[in-house]
Amino acid sequence: MNYQKILEEIQIQIQSELPKGEVASYIPALKNVQADDFAMSIKLLDGTSYNIGCFDKKFSIQSISKVFTFAMALKLYGKDLYKRVWYEPSGNPFNSLVQLEYEKGIPRNPFINAGAIVTTDSLLSYYKNKNITFNEINHFINSLCKKEIFYNEEIFKSELESGYRNQALASLMKSFKNINNPIKDTLETYFKHCSLMMSCEELATAMLFLANHGVDPLTNKEFITAPKAKRVNALMLTCGHYDASGDFAFHVGLPGKSGVGGGIVAIVPKKMAICVYSPRLNEKGNSHTGTKALELFTTLTELSIF
Amino acid sequence: MNYQKILEEIQIQIQSELPKGEVASYIPALKNVQADDFAMSIKLLDGTSYNIGCFDKKFSIQSISKVFTFAMALKLYGKDLYKRVWYEPSGNPFNSLVQLEYEKGIPRNPFINAGAIVTTDSLLSYYKNKNITFNEINHFINSLCKKEIFYNEEIFKSELESGYRNQALASLMKSFKNINNPIKDTLETYFKHCSLMMSCEELATAMLFLANHGVDPLTNKEFITAPKAKRVNALMLTCGHYDASGDFAFHVGLPGKSGVGGGIVAIVPKKMAICVYSPRLNEKGNSHTGTKALELFTTLTELSIF
Amino acid sequence: MNYQKILEEIQIQIQSELPKGEVASYIPALKNVQADDFAMSIKLLDGTSYNIGCFDKKFSIQSISKVFTFAMALKLYGKDLYKRVWYEPSGNPFNSLVQLEYEKGIPRNPFINAGAIVTTDSLLSYYKNKNITFNEINHFINSLCKKEIFYNEEIFKSELESGYRNQALASLMKSFKNINNPIKDTLETYFKHCSLMMSCEELATAMLFLANHGVDPLTNKEFITAPKAKRVNALMLTCGHYDASGDFAFHVGLPGKSGVGGGIVAIVPKKMAICVYSPRLNEKGNSHTGTKALELFTTLTELSIF
Amino acid sequence: MNYQKILEEIQIQIQSELPKGEVASYIPALKNVQADDFAMSIKLLDGTSYNIGCFDKKFSIQSISKVFTFAMALKLYGKDLYKRVWYEPSGNPFNSLVQLEYEKGIPRNPFINAGAIVTTDSLLSYYKNKNITFNEINHFINSLCKKEIFYNEEIFKSELESGYRNQALASLMKSFKNINNPIKDTLETYFKHCSLMMSCEELATAMLFLANHGVDPLTNKEFITAPKAKRVNALMLTCGHYDASGDFAFHVGLPGKSGVGGGIVAIVPKKMAICVYSPRLNEKGNSHTGTKALELFTTLTELSIF
Structure with a gap:
């Protein structure tokens, strides 16, 4: 063709x-x-x-970055990842918080924000440190596309400063013990990989x-x-x-x-x-x-x- | 192979x-x-x-019958059908009623019960009469499988008598004017095609x-x-x-x-x-x-x- | 004064x-x-x-009639009534169905529609027959106000014919086994006492x-x-x-x-x-x-x- | 007596x-x-x-402190306070987040946590600074009880460190622009007045x-x-x-x-x-x-x- x-x-x-x-x-x-x-x-x-x-x-x-972080987490944790994030469709956005509350802090899938935050948190738990974690994400994508890639500082900072709904999701999941690192570190890493260019x-x-x-x-x-x-x-x-x-x-x-x-x-x-x-x-x-x-x-x- | x-x-x-x-x-x-x-x-x-x-x-x-009734309704109404039933995943069963209420009586898709009831109701509106409608459904499937098929009277009757949750869904949708025929006729037709053997x-x-x-x-x-x-x-x-x-x-x-x-x-x-x-x-x-x-x-x- | x-x-x-x-x-x-x-x-x-x-x-x-039917049911059943209808405020109307679903068919209180329908259903279970039940309700109020009272047939009929949301509530509660009589009888009695003049x-x-x-x-x-x-x-x-x-x-x-x-x-x-x-x-x-x-x-x- | x-x-x-x-x-x-x-x-x-x-x-x-902070906020803002926090019962705790989301970040009343956080936030906006605000709250109660009162540092710190659900509520309200100060300052002041002895x-x-x-x-x-x-x-x-x-x-x-x-x-x-x-x-x-x-x-x- x-x-x-x-x-x-x-x-x-x-x-x-x-x-x-x-x-x-x-x-x-x-x-x-x-x-x-x-x-x-x-x-x-x-x-x-x-x-x-x-x-x-x-x-x-x-959100395209969620594909890469999910692939990384799946590689590291295998089926154990599903204890923390499920793999089913989620219905409409209105449900984001109620569904998360009803299902005790386990997000429906890794492609909604709550699920991607958990995925990122699992990487942070594995690599221990937020800088190392971001470098590993960067390296994973870099190995795939064979180019050096960078995140946009301005986008990252604005997301971090205005991401109150994501903070609400992370806090709710933390109250259910489904975020294992400081919320700040998890969200920083999450917003950073979303800001990749x-x-x-x-x-x-x-x-x-x-x-x-x-x-x-x-x-x-x-x-x-x-x-x-x-x-x-x-x-x-x-x-x-x-x-x-x-x-x-x-x-x-x-x-x-x-x-x-x-x-x-x-x-x-x-x-x-x-x-x-x-x-x-x-x-x-x-x-x-x-x-x-x-x-x-x-x-x-x-x-x-x- | x-x-x-x-x-x-x-x-x-x-x-x-x-x-x-x-x-x-x-x-x-x-x-x-x-x-x-x-x-x-x-x-x-x-x-x-x-x-x-x-x-x-x-x-x-x-519920396999829902595939056939959806195909029939899509053939008859085309995109107009989507004004009454949407085509997106629905999240967990817990949400059935709240989602229907939040989305003003429009079910998420034709394969959840609420959506299949609407689909059946649309066929009833087209064929006017519940017996004719059921015969048309029967005929549609029959033309496809080249065999005469029948419904099971006992299963049909028990579903009809115990189907209170489906009645709740139909009544709620009727309160939003998304069921156009008498609830009884719509549910009878719905339960009948579900009881096909x-x-x-x-x-x-x-x-x-x-x-x-x-x-x-x-x-x-x-x-x-x-x-x-x-x-x-x-x-x-x-x-x-x-x-x-x-x-x-x-x-x-x-x-x-x-x-x-x-x-x-x-x-x-x-x-x-x-x-x-x-x-x-x-x-x-x-x-x-x-x-x-x-x-x-x-x-x-x-x-x-x- | x-x-x-x-x-x-x-x-x-x-x-x-x-x-x-x-x-x-x-x-x-x-x-x-x-x-x-x-x-x-x-x-x-x-x-x-x-x-x-x-x-x-x-x-x-x-809805003023709900005060009388609740008083009657409380007299007949005492605390046992609270197994079927609770006595706490209910939040906003949007929640009617989701709350009922989440709380397994037990309405929050006898003054929301779902609760009043349960109250009426309990009277129906006691008096066995819908006509006797309505007569008893009528008689209870009549003894209090010392006047004969009547219901308005036209209002009753219109409520009965258009009360789809109440039908949804009753059906949902019936699916949780919290309506013990035929939905039709319970709702008829309910709409009749609401239509008292x-x-x-x-x-x-x-x-x-x-x-x-x-x-x-x-x-x-x-x-x-x-x-x-x-x-x-x-x-x-x-x-x-x-x-x-x-x-x-x-x-x-x-x-x-x-x-x-x-x-x-x-x-x-x-x-x-x-x-x-x-x-x-x-x-x-x-x-x-x-x-x-x-x-x-x-x-x-x-x-x-x- | x-x-x-x-x-x-x-x-x-x-x-x-x-x-x-x-x-x-x-x-x-x-x-x-x-x-x-x-x-x-x-x-x-x-x-x-x-x-x-x-x-x-x-x-x-x-939570008894919520009575005092609500009284203070009502005194300062009068009916304008009701634009940010309502005064109706809230139904069950399960609804906390869904209700807040459905009602666009306006809590049902000042005695549920979300409402008390908004009340505290309104005091913070008035007094500008978190220390002054807490002193004013302290002073208000002190004038009423005629005794010096103190908060318990250990209780305050533990609440602050483990209050993820309250953080989720505050973040969600902030996403609806119903928290006007930094979440950290608002929650600190809130937890401090809850820790009064x-x-x-x-x-x-x-x-x-x-x-x-x-x-x-x-x-x-x-x-x-x-x-x-x-x-x-x-x-x-x-x-x-x-x-x-x-x-x-x-x-x-x-x-x-x-x-x-x-x-x-x-x-x-x-x-x-x-x-x-x-x-x-x-x-x-x-x-x-x-x-x-x-x-x-x-x-x-x-x-x-x-």
């Missing part, structure tokens, strides 16, 4: 979508982006890349191991075992897009994960990893044009898993 | 699982089954069948259209359009097993739907439909051995979509 | 309040009232009456036993024991006005119970019973002018219990 | 109750008390005192202004206006004992407020203030023997307001 041509076709078709939606504005630092940017990258298992738009522009990966091309490369049973096809290094990779993918499909997970499953039909920075990653099992970027979000908090682009992609390629 | 051999292999391996779990007992009529029964059927797109165990024994299809072989055949973009490959008749079939499949993957949907996605990795009667249907897109039956349920209300058998199946065949 | 003069003073002062608020409109039958009607009656323990406005006009007592003067007379430790001071007949009367009064103070109970306790400072028909009853322990009527309701569903009139009353008489 | 004799009678009758219940143990510092201590003090409007047991032993006043006699004296329309009868100083005192009293009656408020209203029949330290204060309007102390708590978190003693008191004196 001529993927470059398909990307070009997609770029033409999404032009009319670009002005739709709104850039995330809950922290000022996130607003400072080109609202109409668009980029898309495909990385095949053999290492071939196809790119379009501003594919090497770095953006805040936000990566480009479409880097993210597509970094996700490739999940399209290949946990093994980076470019280096043959196993990052996680095949069943664990399958678990991550199943979770991305059922829980990767908050309250639009069902919609994404239907329209795109690929395991994926979005971030409020405007990025979405997705994988086609045994074939490729994809990343798309466009910062305007739809009302569910996912990239508007990014979702449309991925939908076009599976329509044109018939690569939906359904 | 030698599917018959794979079924035989599965049958051997699940023997030790058969005594685990409990048969549904909330109504007496459901208890009158052979607790250790096991059956599995595969139906390929070309019509070839592979069967094992008591594959022609009829059992109560229960089918065998594994019949169910595998009846699901084949969903493995083939909505077209029955045996007759080339289009039952629903390709995008609608994709929607049904995406929903089965994200919401087909209540609070174990994420687990099923991981362990089995196929779109599927279970019923408390002990049946589970699943499809491998573009390849086949599968049905498994074993009446003992795990603590999530899904067939214990059935789930194990499907997990073995995707492990042996590598047909998981992930 | 010159109570007649106080009533006259109140009538003058509330004139500007009369146009405020809206008459209950959830059923057509309730709308057919004179929106600007006002009446107030005081009945002292010695039998003296003071009245103003249309004090002998009959109106739908609605009484005048201000009759209601003030009927409430007198609660101002006098359970004994009707006019006949010296003990209707309930002193501790039980105290319980009813404590409940009226803490739970008598839904989500405005705290506000009523502050502004009026008397145990009382309101109904959406526009009536409010209140008692001054050891002194008198009061009833006020004015059909326009404030946003909490209590008579707007009625509440103002009672507030003026305790301000002018300094009879607030605080 | 011979109050001293009544206190002696009560002391005899509650002996068998003393071993029942458990001392609060969520922080170690609270456990270090004599579990079987008992004390009771009555203070009449004319200044006469009646005491029994260890009436001058100081204990941690805990007072004796039964001091507390009875300090509550006297609420029995006398807001005016300290011993000095004739108005601490708050009469309507505001009425509001505090109405709130104590409807919300003073968490999920046992209805029960307390019935059994005791007086406006009151309990603390997990084992103290309960109550007032008889226009007559007296009462304080009782006994550290073992019943399952609702209120002093077991204290509640019994107050119940005996209103039975023997017939001073229940009902």
Whole structure:
């Protein structure tokens, strides 16, 4: 298949979508982006890349980082991780706190904020120290994308200062003894990995191991075992897009994960990893044009898993 | 692939699982089954069948019927159906009523009870009369499985008499004007289609259209359009097993739907439909051995979509 | 104290309040009232009456009937009643269903709908038959107010036909085995006693036993024991006005119970019973002018219990 | 009435109750008390005192402090305070977070933790600085009880270190912009006033202004206006004992407020203030023997307001 041509076709078709939606504005630092940017990258298992738009522009990966920290925690703890964070869809955001309270501080899955905070906390318990932990997260992603990556200090600081709801979640879980480190350290590490800056091309490369049973096809290094990779993918499909997970499953039909920075990653099992970027979000908090682009992609390629 | 051999292999391996779990007992009529029964059927797109165990024994299809009524309603109403029932996962069962109340009587998806009741109500509005509606449902399934099917009067009556929680859901939705027919008629029709009796072989055949973009490959008749079939499949993957949907996605990795009667249907897109039956349920209300058998199946065949 | 003069003073002062608020409109039958009607009656323990406005006009007592059925059930069952209905405030109306679900079908108190339905159900279990039960309720109130009273057939029928939320509550409680009779019989009896028509003067007379430790001071007949009367009064103070109970306790400072028909009853322990009527309701569903009139009353008489 | 004799009678009758219940143990510092201590003090409007047991032993006043901070905030802000904290009962503790979330960060009343935290935060906004604020609170209570009072450093520190649920409440409210100062400062001030140590006699004296329309009868100083005192009293009656408020209203029949330290204060309007102390708590978190003693008191004196 001529993927470059398909990307070009997609770029033409999404032009009319670009002005739709709104850039995330809950922290000022996130607003400072080109609202109409668009980029898309495909990385095949053999290492071939196809790119379009501003594919090497770095953006805040936000919740996409949850995929990497979950993979790391799953690798370290295996099934024991499920004692602290479950793997089922969570219903609507309204339930975040009530569900957490009803289920005694055990979050529904590692892709909602509460669950990702627990995942980060488990890494902190393993690596003992918040700087080492962040370095390990950084190193894990860096090994996957083969590029040095950095977090954005300004975004990190604003998240840290305004993240009261995340503080509420962490405090509630701590009252149920499901946060084992000081809340401050856990949240700092969490906000720091959410503030990592990566480009479409880097993210597509970094996700490739999940399209290949946990093994980076470019280096043959196993990052996680095949069943664990399958678990991550199943979770991305059922829980990767908050309250639009069902919609994404239907329209795109690929395991994926979005971030409020405007990025979405997705994988086609045994074939490729994809990343798309466009910062305007739809009302569910996912990239508007990014979702449309991925939908076009599976329509044109018939690569939906359904 | 030698599917018959794979079924035989599965049958051997699940023997030790058969005594685990409990048969549904909330109504007496459901208890009158052979607790250790096991059956599995595969139906390929070309019509070839592979069967094992008591594959022609009829059992109560229960919630599996929701797949057929949702497909019918989607065919009749298209996107308008989503004004009355959404298509996102629902979180834990505890939330059933609070979520329905918070979301003003619009159920999260057509595979939770509230959503299936709305779906049935929409069919009743279309066909005007409860007998005609049930006949149409019966006819729809009958055209798919090419066999006459009947409902079990005893199961139907017990469900009707003891279904107070479903009555509560229907009454609450009616107070939000999301049930348009008399509650009694809607629930009668709903309980009747849940009480349909089918065998594994019949169910595998009846699901084949969903493995083939909505077209029955045996007759080339289009039952629903390709995008609608994709929607049904995406929903089965994200919401087909209540609070174990994420687990099923991981362990089995196929779109599927279970019923408390002990049946589970699943499809491998573009390849086949599968049905498994074993009446003992795990603590999530899904067939214990059935789930194990499907997990073995995707492990042996590598047909998981992930 | 010159109570007649106080009533006259109140009538003058509330004139500007009369146009405020809206008459209950959830059923057509309730709308057919004179929106600007006002009446107030005081009945002292010695039998003296003071009245103003249309004090002998009959109106739908609605939730005020819950006071009488609770008194009856408490008399019959004593503390055993608390196994089925609790006596604590309930928080906001939004919680009605979730609280009932979380607390396994045991309503918070007998003055919210769910609790009053349970109370009625307990009477039905005692008297066996819905007609006898309604006659007993009628007879109980009749003995207190010394007048024959009737229910309004049109109001009863409309409530019965449109009471889907009450049906949802009853069905949910039945699923928890906290409704012992057919839902239809329980709700019919419940809606019938809510549809009783009484005048201000009759209601003030009927409430007198609660101002006098359970004994009707006019006949010296003990209707309930002193501790039980105290319980009813404590409940009226803490739970008598839904989500405005705290506000009523502050502004009026008397145990009382309101109904959406526009009536409010209140008692001054050891002194008198009061009833006020004015059909326009404030946003909490209590008579707007009625509440103002009672507030003026305790301000002018300094009879607030605080 | 011979109050001293009544206190002696009560002391005899509650002996068998003393071993029942458990001392609060969520922080170690609270456990270090004599579990079987008992004390009771009555203070009449004319200044006469009646005491029994260890009436001058100081204990941690805990939630009783909420009465004083609410009175202070009401004095400073008047009705504007109700924009930030409501005055209605709250239903069960389970709802704490869901209710707060549903009602957008506005707590139901100033006597649940969330509400008391908001009250403290409002004082902090007024006095600007946490030390000044705590001094003002201290001074307010000190002026009422005419004794110097101190907080317990050990209790304060343990509360601060383990109060994760209160942190969750404060963070959630801050996310709704209903906490205006740094969470740390607000919680420090809150935990500090909860850690104040007072004796039964001091507390009875300090509550006297609420029995006398807001005016300290011993000095004739108005601490708050009469309507505001009425509001505090109405709130104590409807919300003073968490999920046992209805029960307390019935059994005791007086406006009151309990603390997990084992103290309960109550007032008889226009007559007296009462304080009782006994550290073992019943399952609702209120002093077991204290509640019994107050119940005996209103039975023997017939001073229940009902």
